Amino acid sequence: MLRSFSIRIFVLVLTILAVATVGFITVRQLSQNLAMASLTAVFIGSHLGLFCLLTKVWLIDKFPAYKAFLEKIPGVDFGVPVPDTIRKQVVVPRNDKVKRSVVAEEEPTWMVDNTDRTEPFTLGTLAFEPPEPLGKSAVPQTKPKVKRPAIDEKQFIQGANIGSVPTLDRVVKSQTPPSVENAFRKSKSVERQHRTNVLLDRFHFICRILKQTNQEVAVWTEGELATLANTMLTPQSEDKDMIAILLPQRVVRVNCQRTFEFEHHAQVLHNILLATGESLGVTFVNSSKDEITGQCVVNFEYQGKPVTWRFSEKGNRLSDKFLKSTLLWVAKRAQGKFLALDSGDYQKSFVFIPEQITNALVEERISA
Numbered sequence: 447m448l449r450s451f452s453i454r455i456f457v458l459v460l461t462i463l464a465v466a467t468v469g470f471i472t473v474r475q476l477s478q479n480l481a482m483a484s485l486t487a488v489f490i491g492s493h494l495g496l497f498c499l500l501t502k503v504w505l506i507d508k509f510p511a512y513k514a515f516l517e518k519i520p521g522v523d524f525g526v527p528v529p530d531t532i533r534k535q536v537v538v539p540r541n542d543k544v545k546r547s548v549v550a551e552e553e554p555t556w557m558v559d560n561t562d563r564t565e566p567f568t569l570g571t572l573a574f575e576p577p578e579p580l581g582k583s584a585v586p587q588t589k590p591k592v593k594r595p596a597i598d599e600k601q602f603i604q605g606a607n608i609g610s611v612p613t614l615d616r617v618v619k620s621q622t623p624p625s626v627e628n629a630f631r632k633s634k635s636v637e638r639q640h641r642t643n644v645l646l647d648r649f650h651f652i653c654r655i656l657k658q659t660n661q662e663v664a665v666w667t668e669g670e671l672a673t674l675a676n677t678m679l680t681p682q683s684e685d686k687d688m689i690a691i692l693l694p695q696r697v698v699r700v701n702c703q704r705t706f707e708f709e710h711h712a713q714v715l716h717n718i719l720l721a722t723g724e725s726l727g728v729t730f731v732n733s734s735k736d737e738i739t740g741q742c743v744v745n746f747e748y749q750g751k752p753v754t755w756r757f758s759e760k761g762n763r764l765s766d767k768f769l770k771s772t773l774l775w776v777a778k779r780a781q782g783k784f785l786a787l788d789s790g791d792y793q794k795s796f797v798f799i800p801e802q803i804t805n806a807l808v809e810e811r812i813s814a
Contacts, residue, residue, distance in 0.1 A: 655807055742765070
């Protein structure tokens with residue numbers, strides 16, 4: 447193997463030298479310059495040598511397809527090196543007359559004697575080892591039942607050693623029989639259902655009172671009434687909330703910001719008048735606000751007579767005094783009252799309830 451390899455290298459070197467010599471002679475004849483011909487020969491020889499080295503060291507080892515293509519050329523063969531661990535030298539016993547040694551050929555791995563070698567510890571070997579036999583002492587015993595210690599009430603009262611003592615809620619829950627717990631849940635659901643039924647009955651009662659007083663209720667059928675109750679009522683709903691749901695045209699929403707906008711106070715007064723549904727004879731409403739001093743003026747005519755309100759506001763927030771005075775002034779002349787609803791900081795909501803609705807609710811409640 448080594449001899450054939452040396453012959454191939456020798457032939458390759460001769461080929462490179464021959465190609466370089468041909469290049470030298472050609473350039474010498476064409477240019478008549480010895481230096482240029484010598485440089486050309488060196489250039490051709492060095493590049494051919496580097497190309498052969500690159501082919502052997504990098505292309506053949508990295509690209510098996512390129513190696514297979516080169517092996518198709520007659521006489522080209524790249525042998526596979528054999529590791530030294532597989533080789534083994536066998537010495538033939540000495541003869542009295544002839545001494546000779548024979549180099550053993552390559553043997554398969556299963557013929558190599560590995561008795562002296564220690565097998566490395568691997569997780570796979572450990573995983574597939576058969577289990578050791580169990581003795582009598584290793585037989586698992588039945589797990590003894592552990593009795594729960596009695597709970598000391600003093601520890602709950604004094605708060606000593608809280609980490610080792612279960613909480614009172616857990617103790618009560620663990621000691622509560624399932625039947626008692628189910629009964630407790632059932633009573634809770636019954637109580638919740640009872641509250642819901644009471645709320646629905648009250649909602650029906652308010653709707654009947656509003657229809658008796660000839661109000662424009664927002665529902666026509668029992669199904670619409672049930673839908674409003676399920677979607678808009680809460681356990682905290684009061685009579686005023688139910689009236690606001692059934693009479694949305696009697697609800698006024700006041701914006702407490704942007705008071706510097708054009709005639710903002712006049713718009714607030716106009717919305718409050720619309721919520722009453724009454725024609726109070728208020729006309730020609732206009733307002734103004736001084737951005738520097740905060741002085742506000744509201745002008746309108748009430749039953750043909752001019753009325754002027756003057757007040758001051760700080761910043762860009764609606765005056766609470768103006769809002770309360772306006773609600774009282776309009777409610778007194780519309781024969782009713784404004785009740786505040788749940789609202790935010792920037793917007794306040796009120797519902798107008800006429801006196802006839804209030805009187806009907808009071809009479810119905812007294813008779814009931």
